[in-house]
Amino acid sequence: MDNSLTLVSHELCPYVQRAAITMMEKGLPFERLDIDLAHKPDWFLRLAPLAKTPVLLAGDRAIFESAVICEYLEDTAGPPLYPTDxxxxxxxxxxxxxxxxxxxxxxxxxxxxxxxxxxxxxxxxxxxxxxxxxxxxxxxxxxxxxxxxxxxxxxxxxxxxxxxxxxxxxxxxxxxxxxxxxxxxxxxxxxxxRAVTADYPALLLDFLRRRDSHLAGLIPYQSAGTPSKDGAPA
Ligand SMILES: N[C@@H](CCC(=O)N[C@@H](CS)C(=O)NCC(=O)O)C(=O)O
Missing domain, CATH: 1.20.1050.10 (Glutathione S-transferase Yfyf (Class Pi); Chain A, domain 2)
Incomplete structure (x- = not known):
């Protein structure tokens, strides 16, 4: 039986982070597979009817929606992260x-x-x-x-x-x-x-700066920008 866990992710997605934190708290090894939400791969769209990250691949089966993923992890691995009452x-x-x-x-x-x-x-x-x-x-x-x-x-x-x-x-x-x-x-x-990479703050700032938004207008200009990253974190 294939017990591998793969978290289909986006590097800025907070819902992905919930699932990643849950797996780390439970000591479950997993692989993370980042996708570009601006160009969703066909294989992802086939697995994810809501077309959103995270998706957890448990062996050859897919689970979508972070709350459901966390419930599955809670049902199958300790230590518990919810009270018993x-x-x-x-x-x-x-x-x-x-x-x-x-x-x-x-x-x-x-x-x-x-x-x-x-x-x-x-x-x-x-x-x-x-x-x-x-x-x-x-x-x-x-x-x-x-x-x-x-x-x-x-x-x-x-x-x-x-x-x-x-x-x-x-x-x-x-x-x-x-x-x-x-x-x-x-x-x-x-x-x-550990639920995000070390360059998360720079990536998020870059993502925010590229939006046509009130907040973007408040971000001071920095010439040394991080590489462009597409897709939405929430
Ligand atoms: N209710 C979902 C929300 C997930 C969500 O909104 N994911 C965002 C990224 S953080 C997404 O994939 N959005 C689709 C898109 O950007 O096209 C969950 O809890 O898993």
Whole structure:
């Protein structure tokens, strides 16, 4: 039986990172296969009816949608990243959905074509992160000592702000002390750090700069750009 795992990926995709973090936390070896989302290969379109990364190839079978991939990994390999109590488990799945809504607003933020739309997205994000600030109780991770799926989901959202913070101060994460502490702990986690390549910040900045957006206009010009990368991260 073929037990190999291949994660069909895009180098900037936060949903890919969730799956990668989950596999690393579970000690599962996997290969990563990056594709160009601007020129999707036919073999990818055959495997991925929604035409989105990530897709996990488990042997000769394909699973799409990051939440479903993570559920499969949770069902088949330890250590568990969700609590066993069904109600707590459901509540944490809800928070993973909140993280997805945050990613959608982040995409809205960096795609906003004027200051008004940008402020609208920044305000929505602020409110969503305030909800998390009031939900956070334990530390260093969401459940305390053990890293879990809520951590994996939010780590990928926080990573955007490491680059956004170099562009400007947008009032989204400020004065949220518990969240900031959590963000720092997550960034220091090995699986989170290794879910992207070392040139991720430069690639993301390059991706942001190439958009026809309000945010792109705020990025200072740098002559030494990174190579062009097509495709959308969210
Ligand atoms: N709900 C999906 C979202 C995945 C998603 O939006 N992936 C983006 C890249 S981060 C994508 O493939 N977009 C298609 C495109 O850019 O054409 C999941 O959780 O897996």
């Amino acid at each position: 069904p109600l707590e488990r459901a509540q944490q799945r809800s928070l993973v959905e909140l993280a997805s809504a945050i990613l959608a607003n982040i995409a809205g933020l960096y795609s906003a074509t004027n200051g008004e739309l940008f402020t609208e997205k920044a305000t929505a994000l602020r409110s969503q992160f305030e909800t998390m600030e009031s939900t956070l109780e334990a530390q260093p991770y969401f459940n305390g000592e053990a890293f879990g799926m809520v951590d994996a989901a939010f780590a990928t959202a926080f990573r955007y702000f490491d680059v956004f913070d170099t562009i400007g101060e947008f009032g989204i994460l400020q004065q949220l002390p518990k969240l900031q502490r959590w963000r720092a702990w997550l960034a220091a986690r090995d699986s989170v750090a």
